Amino acid sequence: MCSTPENGRPCLRCKNCKRLNHWIYPDLHLTVPTYESNQITKNILSEWRIFIEGNDYFNINSWANHLGTTSKPNITKKQCDDILQTYNLKSYEGGKKIFFIWGTELLEKEGNRLLKIIEEPTDDTYFIFIAYNKNQILPTILSRLQQIDIPPASDTEIMDYCSQRELGDSNEIKEAVNLGDGSISEVINILTSKEHLFSEYLLSGLRTAYQGNGLEMMKWVENIQKLNTGQFIQFLQYQLHFFREAIAGHNQRNYIKRLLRSEQKAANWLFNNVRFLEVFRLVEQIDHYIGSMNQNANKKILATNLILDYKKLIKRS
Numbered sequence: 001m002c003s004t005p006e007n008g009r010p011c012l013r014c015k016n017c018k019r020l021n022h023w024i025y026p027d028l029h030l031t032v033p034t035y036e037s038n039q040i041t042k043n044i045l046s047e048w049r050i051f052i053e054g055n056d057y058f059n060i061n062s063w064a065n066h067l068g069t070t071s072k073p074n075i076t077k078k079q080c081d082d083i084l085q086t087y088n089l090k091s092y093e094g095g096k097k098i099f100f101i102w103g104t105e106l107l108e109k110e111g112n113r114l115l116k117i118i119e120e121p122t123d124d125t126y127f128i129f130i131a132y133n134k135n136q137i138l139p140t141i142l143s144r145l146q147q148i149d150i151p152p153a154s155d156t157e158i159m160d161y162c163s164q165r166e167l168g169d170s171n172e173i174k175e176a177v178n179l180g181d182g183s184i185s186e187v188i189n190i191l192t193s194k195e196h197l198f199s200e201y202l203l204s205g206l207r208t209a210y211q212g213n214g215l216e217m218m219k220w221v222e223n224i225q226k227l228n229t230g231q232f233i234q235f236l237q238y239q240l241h242f243f244r245e246a247i248a249g250h251n252q253r254n255y256i257k258r259l260l261r262s263e264q265k266a267a268n269w270l271f272n273n274v275r276f277l278e279v280f281r282l283v284e285q286i287d288h289y290i291g292s293m294n295q296n297a298n299k300k301i302l303a304t305n306l307i308l309d310y311k312k313l314i315k316r317s
Helices: 015-020 041-052 060-067 077-087 107-118 155-164 170-180 184-192 198-211 214-225 229-251 261-273 276-293 299-316
Strands: 028-031 096-103 125-130
Touching: 028 041, 028 077, 041 060, 041 077, 060 229, 077 096, 077 107, 107 125, 125 198, 155 170, 155 184, 170 184, 170 198, 170 229, 184 229, 198 214, 198 229, 198 261, 198 299, 214 299, 229 261, 229 276, 229 299, 261 276, 276 299
Parallel strands: 028 096, 096 125
Antiparallel strands: none
């Protein structure tokens, strides 16, 4: 769409490039996750433009935080109908039409409505799908796409980026990098939530469960419940990271654990005092909780179950 490309790359200076950069080009059609059944992207496009201004990296969780919602993201039937309707319109400027769908894995069965236009688009019509987990994309859609995998960034690159922008101290950045697993946007989202160090939530939960004081355990639950849905899921994912690193460090000689010093101390204590099989059972349970949260489970109930799981883990051992 660039009017004066240079060596096959956009110039970033022409009128078209400037409009594309601000998502105001009439033949660039955007679809993003929404959080209400009757909402389409066109209704919240102004919010999108505000959201991306100055953001180098972002993800669906940070989009939800910007909108101030804890609802489940979705690309609805109404969104698919809007794509089909727009597809049937002529190009405004007589050139290419681009459809950009962000969050392809959120296209559930309604996505099958798009199969024909994806498989046989009209001339100069292009579909660009962005997904974070292609294993969750409908097979009928995935089979019709040319796949390009984007590799994760290195830990050093992410830490340098976050340090330069003063997104946290060295411990906060290191923990977020470990949890982000190569995703810059996920690391930024964790650091800018300003709610926690996830490790302190886990370690305090284990200490409280070890002491066995019911009142203190419920105080811990009340504290965890204050996390929004996205943060709570991140906390559960952090625990999987912690136990994965703890297990790897216990079983592999000279393995360098991606854990903070306090976390390494807790991991060493864990495997000196807890049965190995019980840790695996807890990991399976946490994985189940993540699936439950994606189905809109109750945070307080899951947090209560979690602290009781900690207590069972320690008591059985």
